[in-house]
Amino acid sequence: EAQVTQNPRYLITVTGKKLTVTCSQNMNHEYMSWYRQDPGLGLRQIYYSMNVEVTDKGDVPEGYKVSRKEKRNFPLILESPSPNQTSLYFCASSRAQGVAGRRNEQFFGPGTRLTVL
Amino acid sequence: GEDVEQSLFLSVREGDSSVINCTYTDSSSTYLYWYKQEPGAGLQLLTYIFSNMDMKQDQRLTVLLNKKDKHLSLRIADTQTGDSAIYFCAESIGGTGGSYIPTFGRGTSLIVHP
Numbered sequence: 001e002a003q004v005t006q007n008p009r010y011l012i013t014v015t016g017k018k019l020t021v022t023c024s025q026n027m028n029h030e031y032m033s034w035y036r037q038d039p040g041l042g043l044r045q046i047y048y049s050m051n052v053e054v055t056d057k058g059d060v061p062e063g064y065k066v067s068r069k070e071k072r073n074f075p076l077i078l079e080s081p082s083p084n085q086t087s088l089y090f091c092a093s094s095r096a097q098g099v100a101g102r103r104n105e106q107f108f109g110p111g112t113r114l115t116v117l
Numbered sequence: 118g119e120d121v122e123q124s125l126f127l128s129v130r131e132g133d134s135s136v137i138n139c140t141y142t143d144s145s146s147t148y149l150y151w152y153k154q155e156p157g158a159g160l161q162l163l164t165y166i167f168s169n170m171d172m173k174q175d176q177r178l179t180v181l182l183n184k185k186d187k188h189l190s191l192r193i194a195d196t197q198t199g200d201s202a203i204y205f206c207a208e209s210i211g212g213t214g215g216s217y218i219p220t221f222g223r224g225t226s227l228i229v230h231p
Contacts, residue, residue, distance in 0.1 A: 004159075031218055035221075037224075040125065041223065042125070042222070042223020042224045043160075043205065043221050043222075043223055043224055044223075045221075048218075090159055090160070092159075092160075094218065094219070096218070104148070104209055104218070104219065105150075105162045105165075106160075106162075106207075106218075106219050108159035108160040108161070109159055110158060110159050111157075111158070111159050
């Protein structure tokens with residue numbers, strides 16, 4: 001089954017304790033992305049990656065790191081989490097280059113709800 | 118998200134039609150999408166329209182595209198409580214130089230009440 005998986009699904013942590021949220025896709029997609037979703041602010045992009053070893057900042061990258069050592073994995077790292085990073089996080093993947101005449105669907109993981117105390 | 122704008126909330130009565138609106142800025146958009154996020158879940162593609170079309174209908178869903186005004190809408194006929202969700206508009210740019218990667222709006226929360 002084609003899917004994007006994220007772990008953990010729920011996490012409660014304390015300020016300053018480093019954490020990693022994993023993301024994996026089995027569709028051989030080049031493009032992967034992290035978003036955070038907050039009430040009243042909607043969906044905002046944190047970081048994205050066009051391919052292995054190629055990452056770039058999205059709209060709200062401060063306080064986050066990513067890496068793309070393998071095509072299927074795109075972990076999100078919070079080196080020193082703070083309460084303002086309490087949010088719902090989504091990983092997504094898609095092809096990086098479209099095929100003429102075909103839509104490019106982005107597939108989303110189920111989300112990780114993070115609470116930083 | 119700033120290239121694609123949509124209002125944050127819409128409330129309708131069960132059985133009425135819902136119309137969710139979206140505006141986008143890039144006139145070279147090739148595909149325009151509607152994604153649906155049900156409570157507690159990730160986003161899933163609901164429907165899409167190619168930029169050379171004005172309208173697309175799929176059962177209770179009608180997508181209208183006004184390229185001149187850069188306006189996209191999603192109409193849900195006979196709205197049911199199960200349609201309560203957040204609906205995201207997205208655009209992608211194809212062709213030479215286009216990445217085909219969708220850019221998302223911030224989402225419209227559709228609330229359906231009895």
